[in-house]
Amino acid sequence: LSHSSSKAATILAVIAAGIVVIIVVVRSRRIQQPEAHAVAESVDVPARGQDPQAASLDRLRLAEIENRLTSIESSSVPKRSAGPAPLPAHLPNQEERARQISQDFDDHQQRLNQSATEPRNDHWATPMEQRINSAFQKMPDGVKARYSGVDCRSTTCSVGFVWPSREAAEGELRMVVGSLATTGCMREIALAPPDGRNSETQGQLLLICRGTEEATPVPVAKN
Amino acid sequence: MRPRTLVFVASLIIGAAVSLSSVANAAWPSGGTRTIPGQTCVVHPFGIDTHGFDCPFVSDYSGTVDTYWGNYNSGIYADFHVTASDNLSVDGCRQSWTGSAAVCASDGTTFASAAGPVDLGAPGFSTITVGTATQWDYFYTYVASVGSSTIDHIYGVGYY
Numbered sequence: 001l002s003h004s005s006s007k008a009a010t011i012l013a014v015i016a017a018g019i020v021v022i023i024v025v026v027r028s029r030r031i032q033q034p035e036a037h038a039v040a041e042s043v044d045v046p047a048r049g050q051d052p053q054a055a056s057l058d059r060l061r062l063a064e065i066e067n068r069l070t071s072i073e074s075s076s077v078p079k080r081s082a083g084p085a086p087l088p089a090h091l092p093n094q095e096e097r098a099r100q101i102s103q104d105f106d107d108h109q110q111r112l113n114q115s116a117t118e119p120r121n122d123h124w125a126t127p128m129e130q131r132i133n134s135a136f137q138k139m140p141d142g143v144k145a146r147y148s149g150v151d152c153r154s155t156t157c158s159v160g161f162v163w164p165s166r167e168a169a170e171g172e173l174r175m176v177v178g179s180l181a182t183t184g185c186m187r188e189i190a191l192a193p194p195d196g197r198n199s200e201t202q203g204q205l206l207l208i209c210r211g212t213e214e215a216t217p218v219p220v221a222k223n
Numbered sequence: 224m225r226p227r228t229l230v231f232v233a234s235l236i237i238g239a240a241v242s243l244s245s246v247a248n249a250a251w252p253s254g255g256t257r258t259i260p261g262q263t264c265v266v267h268p269f270g271i272d273t274h275g276f277d278c279p280f281v282s283d284y285s286g287t288v289d290t291y292w293g294n295y296n297s298g299i300y301a302d303f304h305v306t307a308s309d310n311l312s313v314d315g316c317r318q319s320w321t322g323s324a325a326v327c328a329s330d331g332t333t334f335a336s337a338a339g340p341v342d343l344g345a346p347g348f349s350t351i352t353v354g355t356a357t358q359w360d361y362f363y364t365y366v367a368s369v370g371s372s373t374i375d376h377i378y379g380v381g382y383y
Contacts (some may be wrong), residue, residue, distance in 0.1 A: 140269050
């Protein structure tokens with residue numbers, strides 16, 4: 001009896017080891033799947049549902065992604081090599097930092113000025129302004145930014161914020177840029193060169209919705 | 224070793240293997256997790272999104288060291304978990320090395336039809352078409368949900 005039990009236990013152990021090997025192989029194949037599969041998987045997500053509307057949205061999004069990929073491929077944006085980026089020649093000094101801040105701010109101001117000259121399309125601008133107003137009407141505790149208003153035109157909006165100090169502004173810059181992500185618009189902000197006194201700092205967040213179908217605001221269920 | 228002990232050990236091995244294989248994170252493309260090791264995504268407390276996550280990004284290697292420089296040829300890949308069906312978006316973002324300027328471009332959207340893991344691929348940082356990139360800039364991704372769902376876990380953000 002003991003001999004047959006021992007034999008059975010050995011068989012069980014062999015089967016267990018086999019299962020472990022199979023699982024490890026399957027998992028490693030999942031991790032090492034090709035890039036194309038990763039893209040396909042990302043657009044497969046909506047198709048998991050049974051909702052035909054979701055499936056339709058899926059097709060639209062697939063078409064959108066294809067269009068974007070095509071436009072990116074044909075764009076004139078300078079592309080870096082796929083390999084490691086070159087090491088910087090040196091760390092930037094204070095003078096280069098000041099020059100870069102000025103350049104970023106001047107470029108941003110130029111785009112804000114272009115936005116200001118854009119004719120207003122009430123059909124688009126009014127709901128956008130209402131949506132942005134309601135989002136920033138009450139700032140959560142701990143946020144130092146104060147909302148100072150919004151001005152939308154036909155494809156762009158300028159959203160104003162004021163911080164008690166330069167330090168506070170720099171600390172919340174990424175938060176402000178991220179805060180309007182689901183508009184689908186490009187968002188940009190650049191602070192004016194520092195005055196050296198860490199005083200009250202203003203910033204204008206520019207929303208650029210031109211050329212994007214997301215210019216129509218996505219309905220939001222705000223908590 | 225006694226037969227019962229052998230059976231017990233075999234059961235343990237099977238159990239461990241099954242639980243290992245059923246981890247909820249979805250398939251990850253080659254390249255591995257590329258959020259900054261030791262740092263997680265930071266939730267942002269306000270805005271029009273129900274939940275927004277700022278995820279620091281390691282976009283290139285310099286020798287053997289992680290760097291923050293952007294790789295314009297790469298697509299962004301986010302892998303996370305939501306608690307309910309929702310519209311979701313991922314942005315490619317760039318912050319100037321000066322800390323005084325930042326820009327984000329909508330990079331991809333998807334609809335999660337139910338609670339569960341979500342994979343969201345997007346073209347990458349080349350969708351940012353304003354401003355001038357320098358080699359010292361910081362690149363990051365911003366993952367947001369529109370409706371009532373919570374992004375309760377981000378497995379990782381990277382490029383492929």
